[in-house]
Amino acid sequence: MQSNRHMENVSRLVVKIGTSSLMHANGKLNLQAIDQLSYTLTGLVNEGKQVILVSSGAIGAGMGQLGLTKRPAQIAKQQALASIGQSELMTVYQQRFAAYGQKISQVLLTHDVLDYPQSREYVHNTMEQLLSWGVIPVVNENDTVAVDELDHRTTFGDNDQLSAIVAVRSHADLLIMLSDIDGFFTNNPHKDPNAKLINVLHEVTENSVKRAGGAGTKFGTGGMATKLKAAANVLANGQMMVLANGANPSIIFRIMNNEEIGTLFIPKEGNEVTENDGTFN
Ligand SMILES: Nc1ncnc2c1ncn2[C@@H]1O[C@H](COP(=O)(O)OP(=O)(O)O)[C@@H](O)[C@H]1O
Numbered sequence: 001m002q003s004n005r006h007m008e009n010v011s012r013l014v015v016k017i018g019t020s021s022l023m024h025a026n027g028k029l030n031l032q033a034i035d036q037l038s039y040t041l042t043g044l045v046n047e048g049k050q051v052i053l054v055s056s057g058a059i060g061a062g063m064g065q066l067g068l069t070k071r072p073a074q075i076a077k078q079q080a081l082a083s084i085g086q087s088e089l090m091t092v093y094q095q096r097f098a099a100y101g102q103k104i105s106q107v108l109l110t111h112d113v114l115d116y117p118q119s120r121e122y123v124h125n126t127m128e129q130l131l132s133w134g135v136i137p138v139v140n141e142n143d144t145v146a147v148d149e150l151d152h153r154t155t156f157g158d159n160d161q162l163s164a165i166v167a168v169r170s171h172a173d174l175l176i177m178l179s180d181i182d183g184f185f186t187n188n189p190h191k192d193p194n195a196k197l198i199n200v201l202h203e204v205t206e207n208s209v210k211r212a213g214g215a216g217t218k219f220g221t222g223g224m225a226t227k228l229k230a231a232a233n234v235l236a237n238g239q240m241m242v243l244a245n246g247a248n249p250s251i252i253f254r255i256m257n258n259e260e261i262g263t264l265f266i267p268k269e270g271n272e273v274t275e276n277d278g279t280f281n
């Protein structure tokens, strides 16, 4: 399909995958999606690109392990579930990426770690080292210690925000956000059958936010509003984001081939990034 998109200069990208794309509705891990994701991201590294994966799913996987169908309200239970699910997730990622010869690592972050210059520098150095070795860092929030306290902010809120912060700090050329929906629509398509997919957006306005409903699935936390907030963050830094359907993560290849898939958030003037020294800082 003819398109105006130009992804050929993207050399560093962040991919965020949400719980709804990693889990079946019955609470089991979607192994096919995880395998496709591993295959696709390895393919991009083999092409010479640097890739960071921000993966949700720890709490969802933990719920699946314990056979819970409803996310518990208590923070301690959620954190314990994340602790169970994170190790399961990494085990499966490790297996599938290894099948394609790709090395991965686990990076668990909290907000304060990126707020403080010293710890931010350690994260920066680690990420740059991993990327230069061709490793794919698999990033998630450190859910066990992430709680909202007045004077010591540790939570990102959700992984949509986390992925935007990682994309900004790593000066990635592109953030690809995979969700359970084809992109950003004029209205929630689950509620409005006439909702239309928006192909390109140059800014996130109050009007766009009004079009985003509340939280989505029972496993995830974000919903569309947090994706728009992430897009606004990325746009403010002169970077691009594509929101697309993660049902088959190999869709990333098609995005990188300039197919008009999902919603592209791109600054009006293009995607030039000021002061981009190409590093994570
Ligand atoms: N304008 C909109 N366009 C697309 N989806 C929307 C919109 N408003 C609300 N949504 C909802 O947001 C959901 C995606 O968020 P979420 O379930 O949190 O995904 P993920 O688990 O991938 O982070 C969609 O399935 C849809 O129900």
Ligand SMILES: N[C@@H](CCC(=O)OP(=O)(O)O)C(=O)O
Pocket (backbone or CB within 6 Å): 017, 018, 019, 020, 055, 056, 057, 058, 059, 060, 082, 140, 141, 143, 157, 158, 159, 160, 219, 220, 221, 222, 223
């Ligand atoms: N750190 C949490 C992420 C929660 C979250 O933001 O989920 P989602 O809305 O599916 O991206 C987890 O791994 O379960």
